[in-house]
Amino acid sequence: MNKIFFKMDNIIKALIIDDEELARELVKNYVKSIPEIEIIGECSNGFEGIKSIQELKPDMILLDIQMPKLNGFEMLEILDDVPEVIFITAHNEFAIKAFEMNAVDYLLKPYSADRLVDAVHKAIKKIRQKEIRTENFQKLVRQPLTDKLERVVVKTGIKIKVIPVEKINYLEAQDDYVMIYTDEGKHLKQATMSFFEENLDSSAFIRVHRSYIVKIDQVLQLEPYGKDTYVAKLKNGITVKVSKSGLKNLKQKLHF
Numbered sequence: 552m553n554k555i556f557f558k559m560d561n562i563i564k565a566l567i568i569d570d571e572e573l574a575r576e577l578v579k580n581y582v583k584s585i586p587e588i589e590i591i592g593e594c595s596n597g598f599e600g601i602k603s604i605q606e607l608k609p610d611m612i613l614l615d616i617q618m619p620k621l622n623g624f625e626m627l628e629i630l631d632d633v634p635e636v637i638f639i640t641a642h643n644e645f646a647i648k649a650f651e652m653n654a655v656d657y658l659l660k661p662y663s664a665d666r667l668v669d670a671v672h673k674a675i676k677k678i679r680q681k682e683i684r685t686e687n688f689q690k691l692v693r694q695p696l697t698d699k700l701e702r703v704v705v706k707t708g709i710k711i712k713v714i715p716v717e718k719i720n721y722l723e724a725q726d727d728y729v730m731i732y733t734d735e736g737k738h739l740k741q742a743t744m745s746f747f748e749e750n751l752d753s754s755a756f757i758r759v760h761r762s763y764i765v766k767i768d769q770v771l772q773l774e775p776y777g778k779d780t781y782v783a784k785l786k787n788g789i790t791v792k793v794s795k796s797g798l799k800n801l802k803q804k805l806h807f
Contacts, residue, residue, distance in 0.1 A: 562586075562587055562588065562589045563587050563588050563589065563610045563611065563674075563675055563678055564589055564591045564607065564608070564609045564610045564611075565582065565588050565589065565590050565591065565609055565610065565611045565612070565613060565671075566590070566591060566592050566593070566594065566600070566603055566604065566607065566609040566611075566612045566613070566634075567579065567590060567592070567593040567594070567612075567613045568593070568594045568595075568596075568597070568599070568600040568603075568612055568613070568614045568615060568618075568623070568626070569593075569594075569595070569613075569614075569615040569618070569639065570595050570596055570615060570618045570619060571615070572595070574615065574639070574660070575593045575595075578590075578613050578639065578667065579593070580664075581664040581667045581668065582613075582667065582668075582671060584664070584668065585668060585671055585672070585675075587675055588671060588675070591607050591609060592607055592609075595618075596618050596619055596620050596621065597618055597620055597621025597622065597623065597625060597626035598620055598621060598626075598711065600612070600614070600621075600626050601621075601626055601629050601630065601711070604630060604634065605630075608632075608634075609634050610634055610635060610674075610678050611634050611635040611636070611637065611655070611671075611674045611675075611678065612634050612635070612636055612637070613637050613639055613671075614626075614627075614636055614637065614638055614639065615638075615639055615640055616638060616640040616642060616645055617640065617641070617642055620713070621704065621711075621713065623638065623640075624645075625702075625704045625713075628704055629704060629706050629711060635655050635674045635677055635678055636654055636655060637654070637655050637656045637657075637658065637670045637671065637674055638654055638656070638657045638658065639658045639660065639662070639667075640657075640658070640659065640660065641659070641660040642659075643659050645657075646659070655670065655673055655674045655677060656669075656670035656673055656674070658670055699750060699751065699752045700716050700747070700750045700751055700752075701715065701716060702714060702715050702716060703716065703719070703731060703738075703740060705731065705738040705739070705740050707738065707739075712738060714731060714733060714738065716751060716752070716755075716756075717755075718733045718734070718735070719731055719732070719733055719756075719766055720732050720733060720734065720765070720766055720769050720785060720786075720787060720789075721763060721764060721765040721766060721769065721785065721789070721791060722744070722747055722763065722764040722765075723762055723763055723791075724744045724761065724762040724763070725739070727741065727743075728740060728741050728742070729742050729743070729744060729747060732789075734787070744758070744761070744762070744764060747764055748764060751764065754767075755767060755768070757797070757800055757801060757804055758797060758800075759783055759791065759792070759793045759794065759797035759798070759800070759801055760791065760792045760793055760794045760797050761794065762792065763791040763792060763793075763797075765783060765785065765791060767804050767805070769785045769786050769787070770783050770784075770785060770786075770801065770805060771784045771785060771786050772784050773793065773798070773801065773802075773805075774790070776790075776792075779795075780792075780793070781793040781798050783801065
């Protein structure tokens with residue numbers, strides 16, 4: 552569901568994004584005591600949230616983290632302009648990450664009306680002061696929720712695709728981006744190879760070159776390529792360059 556409400560002028564516009572209807576109703580009930588705030592809509596998942604943020608341009612969002620399809624951090628990653636964000640969640644394990652990156656506030660369910668009102672007033676103050684924290688949020692949302700990446704969200708035009716990491720065959724560095732290759736095609740992601748190297752499961756993926764990370768079970772064989780250089784031939788027929796350090800690590804993984 553995706554509810555859009557009539558918009559008033561000259562007040563702070565807020566959007567609620569939570570997959571639980573009761574949670575959204577509670578937020579609306581608590582926030583109605585704040586005259587500066589107008590709830591301009593509510594969304595039940597991240598895809599609806601992205602669409603509503605792009606269309607309605609809220610000043611702040613009250614956002615759950617764990618939601619179906621797209622979680623809260625993945626949703627923020629897709630946005631070009633990030634509003635002020637108050638996280639409202641039943642999971643306390645993401646709090647430190649949120650506060651380190653200057654989220655307005657982090658409310659753990661269940662919470663009191665006073666606690667939410669206090670958080671909203673903090674957001675109002677930041678909005679009035681026109682503090683911009685987009686760069687901090689970009690750093691925040693690129694961090695995976697779990698210890699290792701389980702999926703990657705990419706955006707092509709207006710289309711959003713969620714790629715499970717087990718579908719990835721290999722990754723290739725392309726300036727400030729990384730090209731992700733799967734059996735279904737390739738997808739460009741604004742990220743670094745270091746990010747993927749650090750956050751992909753090292754038992755499943757290995758960096759074989761400064762420009763390549765491969766899924767270990769996709770490596771069919773190693774082949775010489777010039778003097779003291781090798782390439783790895785993958786199951787799909789593609790060959791990727793292998794550095795000296797990459798060769799050593801790959802041999803250990805494959806027991807060559």
